[in-house]
Amino acid sequence: xxxxYLAGGCLWGVQAFIKTLPGVVSTEAGRANGATDTLDGEYxxxxxxxxxxxxxxxxxxxxxxxxxxxxxxxxSVNRQGEDxxxxxxxxxxxxxxxxxxxxxxxxxxxxxxxxxxxxxxxxTNYIPSADEHQxxxxxxxxxxxxxxxALLTKYKTS
Numbered sequence: 001x002x003x004x005y006l007a008g009g010c011l012w013g014v015q016a017f018i019k020t021l022p023g024v025v026s027t028e029a030g031r032a033n034g035a036t037d038t039l040d041g042e043y044x045x046x047x048x049x050x051x052x053x054x055x056x057x058x059x060x061x062x063x064x065x066x067x068x069x070x071x072x073x074x075x076s077v078n079r080q081g082e083d084x085x086x087x088x089x090x091x092x093x094x095x096x097x098x099x100x101x102x103x104x105x106x107x108x109x110x111x112x113x114x115x116x117x118x119x120x121x122x123x124t125n126y127i128p129s130a131d132e133h134q135x136x137x138x139x140x141x142x143x144x145x146x147x148x149x150a151l152l153t154k155y156k157t158s
Contacts, residue, residue, distance in 0.1 A: 001025055002056050004064060004099050005032045005123055007049040007091035008072040009080025012136040013145035013152065015050045017071050019135075020156040023059025027052055029129040029136070032093045033121060047091050047119075051126065061102035065092070067155075068118075071147045077117045081146025090118040097122075 008014045011029045019027040027050050034046030052064065068090075072080060078089050092103040103120045107113055137145060137152070145152070 001053050002096065002099070003051060003053050003094070004061060004096075005030075005049045005051055005091075005093040005126065006064065006068050007032065007047040007089060007093070008068055009048070009088045009090075009146050010083045010144075011048040011050055011129065011133065012143065013147035014048075014071065015135065016137040016145070016152050017147055017155075018050050018052055018064075018067070020153065021054075021059060021064070021067055022155065022157075023055045023057075023063070025053045025055055029133045031087070031127050031129065032091070033124050034127070037125075037127075046087055046127070047089050047093075048087050048129075049091065049093065049126075051128070061092075061094075061099045062106050065103055065106040068092070070154075071151055072118075074112075074116045074118055082144065083146060092118065092120045093123040093126075095123050 015027050015029050030051050031046035032049040034044045036044040072090050078086050080088050100120050107116050
């Protein structure tokens with residue numbers, strides 16, 4: 001199994017979507033690439049993200065990038081839907097340089113590459129979110145989400 005960290009706005013919707021994808025084994029809501037060891041205050045530069053454990057024989061980083069681009073506005077800086085702030089930026093983070101290479105290749109293969117605002121960086125640190133944020137939309141389906149409900153269930157098989 002491999003791990004990549006995907007950021008695309010509020011992690012509630014991103015997690016709800018990603019966990020339905022073929023080849024995704026598990027997800028965990030969290031924060032990536034901040035400047036502190038805790039999530040006190042304004043998260044000190046962290047991006048809300050989803051730690052995504054996947055089977056590379058079923059789904060590739062390139063595939064995951066395609067799926068991520070289905071649920072984000074890739075041109076938006078620090079905003080998705082009504083959520084605004086640096087913690088809602090788009091990003092792909094990994095400890096595996098090959099994952100980052102694949103993500104960059106995906107972005108550079110697009111005709112709109114010059115407009116894309118998705119950072120692709122090595123994972124420098126990660127903190128899991130509190131239990132209340134894990135699988136939040138399963139427990140609170142009426143909470144706000146920037147991803148349309150039809151997209152949240154597009155790949156759900158059961």
